[in-house]
Amino acid sequence: MRISSKGDYGLRALFDLAQHYGKGPVQSEDIARRQGIPINYLNQLLITMRRAGLIESLRGPQGGHMLARSPETITLRDVLIALEGPLLPGDGTREDLVPGVPEDHDLIDEVWSELRAQLEAMLSRTTLDDLCQRKRQRAGSVMYYI
Amino acid sequence: MRISSKGDYGLRALFDLAQHYGKGPVQSEDIARRQGIPINYLNQLLITMRRAGLIESLRGPQGGHMLARSPETITLRDVLIALEGPLLPGDGTREDLVPGVPEDHDLIDEVWSELRAQLEAMLSRTTLDDLCQRKRQRAGSVMYYI
DNA sequence: GTATTCTTGAGCAATTTGCTCTACTATGGC
């Protein structure tokens, strides 16, 4: 039930891309520098996210990465599932375990399943665009102090 | 963001204990047999849960394990935190990572933090007693078919 | 005191994490 650095790094990278949405490709080196992610590791995560259909990449000079869809259609759920895999038991993760008393086993399985549905719903409520708006709001409120 | 077999096994074991609540100690071997958990592994998990204050154990003949509190005061959150550790970044898990741009880093940290609060609230809504009631209801509804 | 039951800790193979490095491929510009 923990999120590894993949999810953390991946969200940071996508957030970076979201802030450059519509302004052409962003190079992985720039993302790595801005977000403090080891470049070689980031490249791996970017490939994973491209395969998950979250970003598109262009090679060659002036190449780079960009969101495959607009920031308001990419949710935390998309990011975490792409990078961390299935979220909870009940999606194939625990089918290997010995069942035990069937009534109890089925009941626990249902608990995980319902929990997963709730969790995914929760994660689906936050989009990359929400994060961008929050950052803009915050920058705005800081202005009052000047 | 996944739950390992620890959480799954642990919940099954506690659910077993909840069904025997108030009827004296239950031996780990019985739990293992009923719930399909490898005995040696279960013993480890039971120790972890005892240290977390979820169960109490008695040694010697007729010894065994029992819930330390009543089933309606033990939630899924308690079980998962005891066995799987901290649930999401924002509780010390990700402090090792290089920050990057401070505004972005802080914002992402907040996202994890809020998410964790929501998740824990979600997990706190289900108690061991809820599971027992569900099982009883189900057994009751099965009766109608007979 | 002896059988029973939990406790502690070592050990271990397999998998995952968090990287690095090298080689390769695609593309734009000269």
Add this chain to the structure above:
DNA sequence: GCCATAGTAGAGCAAATTGCTCAAGAATAC
């Protein structure tokens, strides 16, 4: 066509975690 720039692919690797087993010890009821 050549070359610099970027992404792509995959091997490799140390450290941590998972999912167990096993042996020795300690407490307790009878």
